[in-house]
Amino acid sequence: MTDELPRTGAAKDAVGETQSAAGEPLLRIEGIAKTFGTFRAVDGVSLDIKAGEFFALLGPSGCGKTTLLRMLAGFEAPDEGRILLGGKDIAQALPHERPINMMFQNYALFPHLSVHDNIAFGLKRAGMARTDIATRVAEMVALVKLDGLEKRKPDQLSGGQRQRVALARALARRPRLLLLDEPLAALDKKLRESTQGELMELQRRLGMTFIIVTHDQEEAMTMASRIGVMRDGKLAQVASPRELYEAPRSRWIAEFVGDVNLFDGEFKLRDGHHLVIATQGAGTLMVAEPREPVGEGRLSVAIRPEKVKLSRRGPVGEIGHAAAINRLEGVIADICYLGGTTTYKVKLGAGGTVQAAVANSARLEADSYSLDQHVVAWFTPDDCVVLPS
């Protein structure tokens, strides 16, 4: 995994590679746009999705991800742009004419039909023979482990079972593309986590192409092989989960995906492979030079909390002697115990605050640091990302 990770700022190259290597994509979205009244919900999105991908559209509510998905399903017609599925433009095709199926957010199961009839609905519409329908439904029921519940009505099922029926119904027609609109939002946390695993397993086994819409970044990171982050109707970044987390392309993405410490500052000088940036709040920081030039002038330094190390006197050993290390002195201002990790807020001498997430790797150990204790927060230049301000 680590080998795949491009260095800071290399996101664009990596995406370019995956696309050119795959040849013709299954789905090509070209400059698609949709306006509701004066609100531009989707504003010129272009995206290629390969066959067999598990792609996540991630973004806050109102970012246009659902509208984009609805255009793929055919519930909204785009004002501009093309949607090519296997090379054929389907942008204006009606939903029932597309070889695409969708799993709806609240499942949209037909309340007057049994589990069996819900799953068979799409097969009947396709004019499948009665015996084939029976076989396929049985297959789907087994696939999502709903055996014995075929005769039940949706309101006689639990939330998790309903979710499975919705999945089976959407998969039954063997669509070329399966769209999932917040498929796990209605499940509780434990069930959501196990279902995430099952969805991934299913997708791999069937070799199908999934596009999932979610506002939950953890869900997107866990399941998707590639994530498109949307903001204000545009794709802000398309990258693998790891790339998105370690090499976000903007301040906004860095903040949206996971926790981050951000320091605004001014470019000072270039020292070998490092940039030296004078920040407000954290003094002078050294960061690795990004592959993609960020220019000089106002810049931001982003560092993830788990990459900030704490110690009483600063780094020791070999790394402690390296010249290029960022040492920030301060006092512990807040301690937040989260089970697996403890998050310390360190009030820095330079005025700012830095968060450090420390793994609780031993059970019988009290918090390593106490409130008001003097500590050194340190991190290497490679652990930072420099972003345009």
Next chain:
Amino acid sequence: MSARRIFARPARLAAIVPYVWMVLFFLVPFGFVLKISLSQTAIAQPPYEPVFDLTAGWAALKPAFAALSIDNFSLLASDDIYVFAYVRSLTVAVTATALLLLIGYPIAYGMARLPKRWQAVAMVLVIVPFWTSFLIRIYAWINILQHDGLLNQILLALHLVSQPVVWLSTDSAMYIGIVYSYLPFMILPLYATLAKMEPALEEAASDLGAPPWQVFWLVTFPLSLPGVGAGVLLCFIPIVGEFVIPDLLAGSNSLMIGQTLWLEFFTNKDWPVASAAAIVLLMVLLVPLLLYERLQKRQLEQGR
């Protein structure tokens, strides 16, 4: 359970209210009508006998009970006039309800698909005729439908007819009047079920390959059946007993049961026969009500 515990709970007390209402204003009057229907007509005040005279004591009640008979009911069954009136009432009610459903469903469906703020406007438009007295509206229809009325003027101006059509005192006029008057009672329950239907259900159907007409027949219509049932009952039952509209707009050659009742009560002064006719009408109307109740119960049980 002690009385204190019952009355300690306002919710339980509230549950008694409909029963008290039903007993006072439905069951007791029904008892009166039933009693009159078993009496004999008489030139007296009130115009039937026997009359229960409670001042005479228990002994006097016994012969009064003994004097009750079902003669009036046998008369209803034996005289064609009444049978025809029932049959005509049911035919008119079935036809009018079917027309109302055919006209009301598309209107309710269209309303439910309007943008939210226009739905409120449409709702007001459906209800607004109620601000005018029902009788005035029917008289307005007489005006519109008469020989040189608005409808004939329009038809003549459009050259759809060469001479005025006779509308008044025909079944067409009556159906126009009934459909016009009852349309809101069909639209409102239909609109209520259609508006609360999750739009994603229709989308799911079309996503699964159903063209628009199949989406309607396989999803929208079956899911709107509770609304259809409510609308049909709200229209069918009062139309069976309708008096004013057929009296003012239809011809007088065949009467509906409401008109027959009126005749018996006020022209013939035969209260017992009129009461018997009313009781039979009630029994006839119980059938669709019980059917609907059964249907709803089954739906509830399935929902569990």
